[in-house]
Amino acid sequence: MIIEVEGLRKSFGDVQALRGVDFSVDEGMVLGLLGPNGAGKTTAVRILTTLVPPSGGRARVCGYDVAHEAAAVRRVIGLAGQATAIAPDLTGLENLQMAGRLYHLGRSLARQRAAELLERFDLADAGGRQAKTYSGGMLRRLDLAASLISRPRVLFLDEPTTGLDPRSRVGMWGVIRELVAQGTTLLLTTQYLEEADELADQIVVIDHGVVIARGTSEDLKDRVGGDVVEFGVDDRARTAQALEVVAALGEGTPVLDGTGARVQVRAGGRGGTVLVEVVRALDAAGLPVSGMALRRPSLDDVFMTLTGHVAEEGGTAPGPGGRRGRRNSGRRQGAGVGAGASGSADKGDAR
Ligand SMILES: Nc1ncnc2c1ncn2[C@@H]1O[C@H](COP(=O)(O)OP(=O)(O)O)[C@@H](O)[C@H]1O
Ligand SMILES: [Mg+2]
Numbered sequence: 001m002i003i004e005v006e007g008l009r010k011s012f013g014d015v016q017a018l019r020g021v022d023f024s025v026d027e028g029m030v031l032g033l034l035g036p037n038g039a040g041k042t043t044a045v046r047i048l049t050t051l052v053p054p055s056g057g058r059a060r061v062c063g064y065d066v067a068h069e070a071a072a073v074r075r076v077i078g079l080a081g082q083a084t085a086i087a088p089d090l091t092g093l094e095n096l097q098m099a100g101r102l103y104h105l106g107r108s109l110a111r112q113r114a115a116e117l118l119e120r121f122d123l124a125d126a127g128g129r130q131a132k133t134y135s136g137g138m139l140r141r142l143d144l145a146a147s148l149i150s151r152p153r154v155l156f157l158d159e160p161t162t163g164l165d166p167r168s169r170v171g172m173w174g175v176i177r178e179l180v181a182q183g184t185t186l187l188l189t190t191q192y193l194e195e196a197d198e199l200a201d202q203i204v205v206i207d208h209g210v211v212i213a214r215g216t217s218e219d220l221k222d223r224v225g226g227d228v229v230e231f232g233v234d235d236r237a238r239t240a241q242a243l244e245v246v247a248a249l250g251e252g253t254p255v256l257d258g259t260g261a262r263v264q265v266r267a268g269g270r271g272g273t274v275l276v277e278v279v280r281a282l283d284a285a286g287l288p289v290s291g292m293a294l295r296r297p298s299l300d301d302v303f304m305t306l307t308g309h310v311a312e313e314g315g316t317a318p319g320p321g322g323r324r325g326r327r328n329s330g331r332r333q334g335a336g337v338g339a340g341a342s343g344s345a346d347k348g349d350a351r
Contacts, residue, residue, distance in 0.1 A: 002027045002154055002185045003048065007057035010043050010209075017043040019209040020057065025202070030186040032200030032217075034193060034299060040209040041189035042081075045158045048187065049079045061154055078152035080144045080160065088132035092123050092142050095131055099146040110149070117145040121175060137168030141175060148179075155179065157188045161195060173198050193220065193299045205302060212306050224297040224305045225251045225266030229275050232262050234288040239263070245285045250274045258300065267294070 003025040010018040017040045025031040033041050046052045048059055050070040058065065064072040086095050093114055100110025118127040121141040126134065131142060140160060147155065160176065161169040176199055180186055190196050196203045197217040205213040205220070213220060229250065233242045239256065242263050246254050250265040257264055267274035275294045282289055 001025070001060075002029075002062055003031070003187060004060045005044070005048070005057070006059070008044065008047065008054055008059055009056035010040075010047060010052070011055045017209050018047075018054075018057075021206065021209070021211055023204045023211070023214070025185060025187060027185055028180075028183050029202065030180055030188060030200045032196030032203040033187060033189040033206060034191070034196045034203050034302075035189075035206040036191060036299065036303070038208075039206045041206065042158055043209075044206075045079070045081070045156050045187070045189060048073075049077055049156055050074055075150075076153045077156060078147035078150060078154070079156045079158070080140075080147040081156075081158035085146065086131045086139060086143055089130055091128050091130055092118060092134070092138075093127040095142060096146055096149060099149040103150040105149065113149055113151075117148060121145045135168070136164055137171060140164065140168070140172060144172075144175065152184070154185045154187070157186065159189055159191065162191065169195075191299060193217070193302055194296060197221075197296075205299075205306070207303070207307065213302065220302055221297050224301045226268040226297065227266075227271035227274075227294060228297055228301060229265040229267050229271065229278050229292075229294050230257070230262050231278070231282070231289040231292040234290055236261070238287060241285070242282065242287055242289070245281050245287060246278050249277045249281060255304070258304070262291070264301075 001024050003023075005021060005023050008018050008021045009016070021040070021044065023031065023033075033044060035041050043052070047054050048061060048066055050066050050073050053067050058067075060066065061073045062076045064076070066073050087098065090098065096114035096117055097107075097110045100113060101107075105113065115124075115127075118124045121144065123138060123141060123145070126138060131139065134142065144157070144160065157176070161172050164172060173195070176186070176188070180199070186199075188196075188199060193203075200217065203213075203215060203217055203220060204211055213223070215223075231242075233239045239260075243254055243256070246263065246265050250270075251268045252266050254263055254265045256262065265274060265278055271294045275292070279292065
């Protein structure tokens with residue numbers, strides 16, 4: 001067992017960020033820690049990487065206790081996160097050399113590994129440019145490269161693709177997959193079921209500091225009922241009628257989404273067939289609908305199934321300044337991938 005977490009708890013004042021979390025990761029495996037904003041993902045990563053002490057429970061990395069053997073833990077891990085540790089005024093190469101010096105690699109070894117990593121992450125041409133000129137995707141790759149300078153056995157990636165445009169996200173997935181193929185043990189946090197599906201062997205779903213589900217992505221998708229056929233009813237007053245019309249189609253009972261505006265029919269593994277059946281049934285009933293779509297299940301679907309509510313932002317005590325409201329980033333996942341929707345911030349990010 002490379003990572004072992006037992007009854008892990010963390011409080012910040014009144015906020016219980018983690019309330020007794022258990023999971024473990026075998027050597028060479030990828031664990032996806034999946035949850036909405038405020039679930040406690042970053043807190044778990046910060047504890048496992050020795051940046052904050054736990055309030056209770058135990059965590060070990062490569063057999064070393066994170067609370068009592070922090071220095072030993074630090075020698076075997078790498079961390080890349082959303083808040084990048086990249087110095088904007090330094091070049092890509094200088095950033096990596098600096099990371100190497102932090103690990104006492106020695107000047108020539110640091111330079112050699114930096115050059116290798118730039119090459120490997122498609123940054124060789126940009127290596128002489130200041131990091132502040134990099135696109136979002138390039139910065140994430142540079143940050144990831146920096147976390148690998150010490151050749152860590154265990155890598156922690158905190159939301160490695162949040163905020164990236166779809167194309168950079170897919171590029172990043174390729175990079176992460178290569179790392180894993182070389183045997184690195186990985187703990188990755190994400191808000192996207194799709195991302196955990198792409199990368200993780202095992203998924204632990206957390207909400208408000210508690211594990212609410214675990215298993216492979218197939219397990220989770222089975223629980224959700226597979227693909228989802230979704231549509232909006234033009235005349236909101238006829239929503240109940242629409243639910244009635246499609247009631248016998250798909251798997252289980254069709255439901256309304258969190259906004260109450262869209263009908264969702266679980267399609268299991270028969271997405272195309274159910275889609276056609278739904279369209280025919282609505283047409284026969286003379287019910288005008290819009291935005292008909294067949295999509296992969298999202299974190300929202302997992303939450304709806306497991307908790308009966310949509311994933312919400314924020315912790316236990318939504319005080320003033322606490323951001324509330326629908327997390328919407330996961331909902332349109334998938335739809336955009338490959339659609340060529342490239343954010344302007346990532347122009348020139350040729351992956
Ligand atoms: N340093 C801190 N001080 C106070 N509250 C914190 C701190 N760090 C995290 N929290 C709270 O703990 C909860 C979990 O946060 P976090 O681990 O960052 O979640 P996630 O990474 O899943 O979005 C949230 O309610 C957050 O506001
Ligand atoms: Mg976080």
